[in-house]
Amino acid sequence: MITGIPKEIKNNENRVALTPAGVQELKKNGHTVYVQTRAGEGSGFSDKQYSLAGAEILPTIEEVYLRSEMIIKVKEPILQEYPLIQPNQLVFTYFHFASSEELTKAMMKSGAVCLAYETVEKEDRSLPLLIPMSEVAGRMSVQEGAKYLEKPMGGRGILLGGVPGVRPAKVMVLGGGIVGMHAARMAAGMGADVTILDVNLNRLRYLAEVMPPNVNTFYSNEYNIRELIPSHDLIIGAVLIPGARAPHLITRDMLKHMRPGTVLIDVAVDQGGCIETCKPTTHEDPVYVVDGIVHYCVANMPGAVPYTSTLALTNATLPYVLQVANKGWQKACMDNKELLAGLNIVQGDIVYKGVAEAFNLPHIPAEVHLNKQV
Numbered sequence: 001m002i003t004g005i006p007k008e009i010k011n012n013e014n015r016v017a018l019t020p021a022g023v024q025e026l027k028k029n030g031h032t033v034y035v036q037t038r039a040g041e042g043s044g045f046s047d048k049q050y051s052l053a054g055a056e057i058l059p060t061i062e063e064v065y066l067r068s069e070m071i072i073k074v075k076e077p078i079l080q081e082y083p084l085i086q087p088n089q090l091v092f093t094y095f096h097f098a099s100s101e102e103l104t105k106a107m108m109k110s111g112a113v114c115l116a117y118e119t120v121e122k123e124d125r126s127l128p129l130l131i132p133m134s135e136v137a138g139r140m141s142v143q144e145g146a147k148y149l150e151k152p153m154g155g156r157g158i159l160l161g162g163v164p165g166v167r168p169a170k171v172m173v174l175g176g177g178i179v180g181m182h183a184a185r186m187a188a189g190m191g192a193d194v195t196i197l198d199v200n201l202n203r204l205r206y207l208a209e210v211m212p213p214n215v216n217t218f219y220s221n222e223y224n225i226r227e228l229i230p231s232h233d234l235i236i237g238a239v240l241i242p243g244a245r246a247p248h249l250i251t252r253d254m255l256k257h258m259r260p261g262t263v264l265i266d267v268a269v270d271q272g273g274c275i276e277t278c279k280p281t282t283h284e285d286p287v288y289v290v291d292g293i294v295h296y297c298v299a300n301m302p303g304a305v306p307y308t309s310t311l312a313l314t315n316a317t318l319p320y321v322l323q324v325a326n327k328g329w330q331k332a333c334m335d336n337k338e339l340l341a342g343l344n345i346v347q348g349d350i351v352y353k354g355v356a357e358a359f360n361l362p363h364i365p366a367e368v369h370l371n372k373q374v
Contacts, residue, residue: 018317096271243353
């Protein structure tokens with residue numbers, strides 16, 4: 001299969017979809033790989049490294065899309081890329097369709113096959129291609145929160161871990177999944193007083209067993225959230241409903257109960273956000289203030305640490321990329337239910353139920369298209 005790796009063009013997105021090592025594995029399996037020039041530069045990988053691994057370097061993004069059967073990306077296509085995507089072309093990337101009706105309709109119009117990293121799902125309901133970036137984002141959320149709690153950054157002027165004789169900051173984490181667990185662990189490691197909330201009691205029992213003593217678990221509901229927010233300095237939204245919009249757990253009216261300079265970090269922003277006053281921001285302009293509360297809502301947080309993120313992403317995606325390249329997307333999805341769950345849009349039809357429901361659009365089961373292809 002002819003595989004293309006374009007340079008990411010989203011604001012301050014320095015990751016690349018595949019490392020030179022990943023390219024070499026595709027080549028060993030007999031596939032052609034095109035890499036746009038300087039695609040890996042932001043992650044620390046040169047054109048020369050890709051060439052030595054067997055890739056052919058192309059000068060423009062247009063050529064990469066034009067000559068490739070499968071496009072591997074990191075972030076969803078943006079407006080400039082919509083016209084480049086061809087009918088029946090496979091695009092394998094993070095889409096987060098439920099947060100953008102514009103993107104959803106553009107990909108339907110393109111006639112492409114959209115395989116979303118974030119909905120590839122194992123039998124145990126884990127999300128293997130979302131996990132590595134969730135780990136990065138969870139840890140980064142605490143780093144960024146600690147920074148924006150500083151007074152010159154607009155925060156309360158509180159040190160996350162405190163010092164002897166002075167209480168540490170109080171951190172609330174909404175959601176006990178991968179993002180929440182890593183955020184809580186990082187905040188605890190920095191000495192903060194941490195509370196992690198979830199609706200799954202079994203998950204809370206697990207977290208209570210594995211977390212350090214300065215992490216407390218709490219059942220998540222509106223009453224408990226309202227009780228906790230006045231006393232917390234950093235609140236991290238880490239809620240995920242695979243393939244669907246995140247629910248608003250922090251509403252606009254709750255802001256008035258927070259202390260000025262409280263910092264909100266919404267890691268769920270690329271799924272619509274779990275904070276009502278959330279709107280996507282960029283690494284270039286990451287924060288804004290509403291009612292005296294600092295909001296950090298960068299939609300591609302791991303893009304700030306691209307070397308780590310690109311290596312972690314390739315480790316997770318490469319086995320699936322190889323299956324698709326070796327078998328074609330139809331047979332790969334028929335043979336592997338994990339990949340089947342990743343299909344979101346196929347040749348104009350929404351085949352992932354959560355996306356269809358987000359915009360009240362028709363849902364066509366993916367099997368309909370697979371049977372057509374056989």
